[in-house]
Amino acid sequence: xxxxxxxxxxxxxxxxxxxxxxxxxxxxxxKAMTEIKSTISDDWGERTSFGTIYMTELTQMGKxxxxxxxxxxxxxxxxxxxxxxxxxxxxxxLYIR
Numbered sequence: 001x002x003x004x005x006x007x008x009x010x011x012x013x014x015x016x017x018x019x020x021x022x023x024x025x026x027x028x029x030x031k032a033m034t035e036i037k038s039t040i041s042d043d044w045g046e047r048t049s050f051g052t053i054y055m056t057e058l059t060q061m062g063k064x065x066x067x068x069x070x071x072x073x074x075x076x077x078x079x080x081x082x083x084x085x086x087x088x089x090x091x092x093x094l095y096i097r
Contacts, residue, residue, distance in 0.1 A: 001053055001068045001083050004091060008033060008081075009047055020091035027094065036096060045075025065092060 007016045016028040026032070037044060051071035058065050064087045071080045084093030 001055075001070055001081070002050055004083055005047075005050075005070070005072060005081060016091065021086055024091055024094070028091075040079060040096065041077045044077050044079070047072060047074050049073045063087070067093075 004016070004019070007019075011030045011033050013028055013030045013033070017025045020028055049072070051073070053068055053070045055066060055068040058067060066085045066089070067082065068085075069080060069082045071078055080097050082093070082095040082097075083091065086092045
């Protein structure tokens with residue numbers, strides 16, 4: 001999860017897409033990431049810390065998934081990420097609040 005968040009912070013679309021399921025890839029462009037982040041704040045600042053990671057497994061529509069949630073503190077905001085990974089640990093879902 002931390003690696004995915006670091007890639008999001010770096011806006012490294014190529015690496016994110018390489019580690020994501022095909023359905024997620026259109027939402028991982030640099031433009032899409034900038035738009036998503038701006039709904040929270042235009043200036044997050046630098047990341048200062050990762051919180052505790054909470055994870056669970058689930059089966060949804062016959063697919064086995066891992067879902068994790070972590071709050072990350074930046075200089076100007078705190079953001080909670082919910083990341084979902086498929087059985088191959090490819091990014092299958094991203095929710096930021």
